[in-house]
Amino acid sequence: MPVIEVDQLHKRYGAKVAVEEVSFTVDDGEIFGIVGPNGAGKTTTVECIEGLRRPDRGRIRVLGLNPERDRAQLRQRLGVQLQEAELPDKLTVAEAIDLYRSFYRHPADHTALLEALGLADQRKTRYRKLSGGQKQRLSIALALIGRPEVAVLDELTTGLDPHARRDTWALIRTIRDQGVTILLVTHFMDEAERLCDRLALIHSGRVAALDSPTGLTDRVNTEQRLRFRPSAPLADQLLTTLPEVTRLTRTADEVIVTGTTNLLGAVTAALARDNIVAERLRVERTSLEDAFVALTGQQP
Numbered sequence: 001m002p003v004i005e006v007d008q009l010h011k012r013y014g015a016k017v018a019v020e021e022v023s024f025t026v027d028d029g030e031i032f033g034i035v036g037p038n039g040a041g042k043t044t045t046v047e048c049i050e051g052l053r054r055p056d057r058g059r060i061r062v063l064g065l066n067p068e069r070d071r072a073q074l075r076q077r078l079g080v081q082l083q084e085a086e087l088p089d090k091l092t093v094a095e096a097i098d099l100y101r102s103f104y105r106h107p108a109d110h111t112a113l114l115e116a117l118g119l120a121d122q123r124k125t126r127y128r129k130l131s132g133g134q135k136q137r138l139s140i141a142l143a144l145i146g147r148p149e150v151a152v153l154d155e156l157t158t159g160l161d162p163h164a165r166r167d168t169w170a171l172i173r174t175i176r177d178q179g180v181t182i183l184l185v186t187h188f189m190d191e192a193e194r195l196c197d198r199l200a201l202i203h204s205g206r207v208a209a210l211d212s213p214t215g216l217t218d219r220v221n222t223e224q225r226l227r228f229r230p231s232a233p234l235a236d237q238l239l240t241t242l243p244e245v246t247r248l249t250r251t252a253d254e255v256i257v258t259g260t261t262n263l264l265g266a267v268t269a270a271l272a273r274d275n276i277v278a279e280r281l282r283v284e285r286t287s288l289e290d291a292f293v294a295l296t297g298q299q300p
């Protein structure tokens, strides 16, 4: 049985349709992404999943429960990450943890949780004195304190530096490996690509595509591209006459070759026949961002 089922969800605010016929399921142990640009309808969708908003139409089940009807039961099993600034400035890390532990019947051991999240030394630090990364880790700790089966993490790494983002991604993988199903809401395509097992690309309130990150990029990945610096002068015809090559362009010192499958093998073999080495060779692949643009016709 899927952990989360969303079927034909529809939600409008007055005349504004925020979510239209959104359907997807999340399996046990997945990191599932709800991915799309600002205003796409991501928050509305997860707030319906959390039971915070009432859908106009559609059916939602989380762990077999109806989020609207069974909200009290669901709260014990679903962890939700707070948005920043939802905690009082003066609250210490330990006080926040104790407060949130009191909401649950079977809370996690706070010492182990703070250790795991790298906050053990910040126990007595007030919320406002925490760094961006520490605040983020605390909000994740609070989402996990009830030992949930499912955790909803919203805009996980907004405002974090690249190092803290990578640490956070590693942390999320660890949490998943411990058996928590994760619903990740993000507008960062790179985050979704690195972290999610599967994702729903949401665009203007609708699911534009539902697949794994590689499944999505493969759909639009009709071309391959190689860039390299030839070790000796290279005549264009050597490569443009290959059936695998569709285009060859040059920058000041690099050759860029576009083509179909087997491009790499065909190009390197042709170069080798003329004793030319492809220095600094790079194979460029389609990113999730490219896939989003191809699938929706818009920049994320």
Ligand SMILES: Nc1ncnc2c1ncn2[C@@H]1O[C@H](COP(=O)(O)OP(=O)(O)OP(=O)(O)O)[C@@H](O)[C@H]1O
Residues within 6 Å of the ligand: 013, 016, 017, 018, 036, 037, 038, 039, 040, 041, 042, 043, 044, 045, 187
């Ligand atoms: N309470 C509300 N009243 C009216 N319109 C709303 C309300 N909440 C959201 N909207 C509108 O519904 C649409 C979807 O909003 P939603 O917050 O679900 O998108 P989002 O993808 O989460 O965006 P963001 O990443 O900016 O949070 C947007 O056009 C938004 O302006």
